[in-house]
Amino acid sequence: MAKASILLESGTNEVEILEFILGGQSFGVNVLKIQAIERYDPKRVTRIHHSHPSVIGTLRFRDHCLTMIDLGKEMDTSDRADEPGFESGKPENGEGTAAKLVLVMEFNQLKTAFLVHGVNRIHRVSWESINPLSPYLSSSDSKFTGSLQIKGREILLVDMEKIVTEILPRGQFQFSVEQVSDEALSRQRAERTILLAEDSAVLRKHVAEELHRGGYTSLRAFANGRECYDELVRLTAEADAAGRPVSDSVAALISDIEMPAMDGLALCRWVKQNRQTQDMPVIMFSSLINDQIVSKCRAVGADAYIAKPQFVELVNLLDQHTGLLEPAGV
Incomplete structure (x- = not known):
């Protein structure tokens, strides 16, 4: 599925958040980071042994060979997928897809692929409606930068930069x-x-x-x-x-x-x-x-x-x- 983005006027304090699903829980990421959304095909992935536990392998994407990260494993949300009748690719309200998808993202001058359990939709919201995390949750160990309430459910915004930096330090120094x-x-x-x-x-x-x-x-x-x-x-x-x-x-x-x-x-x-x-x-x-x-x-x-x-x-x-x-x- 090709990337879709509505251009927002500069400085209006608005953002588009893609809601994706891991273990039935809703998470979010800025649409501007998304390069593409594709169905997960294990045959396209080359496994890498002795790598980080959350790294599945490499994925061929257009002219690039991308590191592919299992975001469910990294966020520790994989376990519920084994529960009877539980669809990990849908939020608990039952919306969204139930098929595993790959989110190809680009930030910090690096393209990376992330395996997720499903995608719900894109939400256009004001940054004012996004709540900063409490001082305790916003510590240096946190993988989140804020949260958003949509139709009674909480969407946690993921600090993708922190995740990639920890898994793929790649000469940051x-x-x-x-x-x-x-x-x-x-x-x-x-x-x-x-x-x-x-x-x-x-x-x-x-x-x-x-x-x-x-x-x-x-x-x-x-x-x-x-x-x-x-x-x-x-x-x-x-x-x-x-x-x-x-x-x-x-x-x-x-x-x-x-x-x-x-x-x-x-x-x-x-x-x-x-x-x-x-x-x-x-x-x-x-x-x-x-x-x-x-x-x-x-x-x-x-x-x-x-x-x-x-x-x-x-x-x-x-x-x-x-x-x-x-x-x-x-």
């Missing part, structure tokens, strides 16, 4: 920033306060570590766009009352795109339409940088956009947009 050795440059970077909006606890920690290594030690992180927006509103009011520009408090904003409550595009649009913050550099740092997303970033006025996990280039962009010309070391 090649993008790491070297420890800054220039004391003057380190001091200049440390003087600049950077705001980060990122819903993944794992990535918030990782970005902080990389930026700190590069000298950007004054980093303030927020779990979604709404929290960052609230802080920017507070800082703007504070700056106005003191008769000084917001740039005295914030040098730049780094934002993910997919986030509960308020996404990065809506956050960027607000920053660029607000008189006090319109000159603040905004860098979109997302797993979903493709031609369509680039157009959306430009439409909301983003100063730059870069795909995760290119941390060296992220530091270079911070240098460029905060007035430092020295490039980060590779």
Whole structure:
């Protein structure tokens, strides 16, 4: 089944979520990650021995050979499939398909295939209707970034980046920033306060570590766009009352795109339409940088956009947009 996507206007804080099924439970993923949905044919899969327990093998997809992950096994939802009369490919309301399907996704500059038990439908919703996880559930061990209520059932949004990074680390450290050795440059970077909006606890920690290594030690992180927006509103009011520009408090904003409550595009649009913050550099740092997303970033006025996990280039962009010309070391 070919990928179907309705183009959403940039910065409207809307998203399309594909609801897929594992063990009768509903899960969700942003439609923009989906390249294709196909019926599962075991004959097309080449088994890989001594691999990660959740890796089935490789799948030939067009001109690519993709790693195929059993998402039910990874999410520990396979056991109920053996219950009498239980159809693991349908949510408990009985809707959707009951056939195993393959979701081919692309993010972080990598294509990966995921085996799921079924698919229900695509839901077009506002990010405001997606609930952030509680602090306990949003720990670095969580595989979810939020939840959504549809017709009385809960859809858990899966942190696909975390799953792939844990199963297929594939040289992620090649993008790491070297420890800054220039004391003057380190001091200049440390003087600049950077705001980060990122819903993944794992990535918030990782970005902080990389930026700190590069000298950007004054980093303030927020779990979604709404929290960052609230802080920017507070800082703007504070700056106005003191008769000084917001740039005295914030040098730049780094934002993910997919986030509960308020996404990065809506956050960027607000920053660029607000008189006090319109000159603040905004860098979109997302797993979903493709031609369509680039157009959306430009439409909301983003100063730059870069795909995760290119941390060296992220530091270079911070240098460029905060007035430092020295490039980060590779």
